[in-house]
Amino acid sequence: MIELDRAGRTFKVKRATVHAVQDLSFSIAPGEFVGYLGPNGAGKSTTIKMLCGILTPSSGTVRVAGLDPSRRRTTLARRIGVVFGQRTTLWWDLPLRDSFDLIRLLYKVDRKVFDARLAELAETLDLGAFLRTPVRQLSLGQRMRGDLTAALLHDPDVLVLDEPTIGLDVVSKASIRAFLARLNAERGTTVLLTTHDLGDIERLCRRVMLIDHGRLAFDGTLEELMASAPGHATIEEVVTHLYTSER
């Protein structure tokens, strides 16, 4: 479902070249739920932007659902859903429900399919009380549930999440995690999750990839991750060890 082969992305900053992602190869099969970890500036967002076609790789290849994201961005948009926790894709001044209607038009989702999908998402994510509220008046947790709905209205095969639980309280976090676990188990949606919240990783991801300085530093199961740093008992300790020893 997701294939990277020696993908790289550089940025020119003044006269220097920043290697945000280097020689990155991995593949994610349909139905996998993969955590994508890395310290600040490691290259996670750059990877995600290449996956959705916002950035073109400087080298190597990227394929999502068999498509080259930067060349087939419009076609890919029907197969992928993306949530940037720090930025909303909703229309700030419009009621949530109107944002969804616009998304239906943009993605050309059939009205009946849309109505059924929205009813299902509104129930599971408990949107009923604020569907008519302008996005700017929503709390962070409500807005995040709205953003998740927006990313899933067209029923994508792949969901890419960039810090979807940032700033949420424990109850909101738990409900978003339960929702994502169900989405993956019941619909078979492939999920790539970037987060600095290791609780998200522990509760949701069977597989974990860790990127540092733009390169893949670990790729394995959660159990293998935990076993990779003997003497470190918690996921926080293991990840701290990996972040600091890779430097």
Ligand SMILES: Nc1ncnc2c1ncn2[C@@H]1O[C@H](COP(=O)(O)OP(=O)(O)OP(=O)(O)O)[C@@H](O)[C@H]1O
């Ligand atoms: N548009 C850009 N122009 C120049 N440099 C950039 C640009 N985007 C990212 N970078 C650089 O590329 C590197 C990787 O950044 P990226 O945003 O992918 O990291 P990240 O792992 O998502 O970090 P964080 O956890 O802090 O969000 C950093 O050194 C960053 O400064």
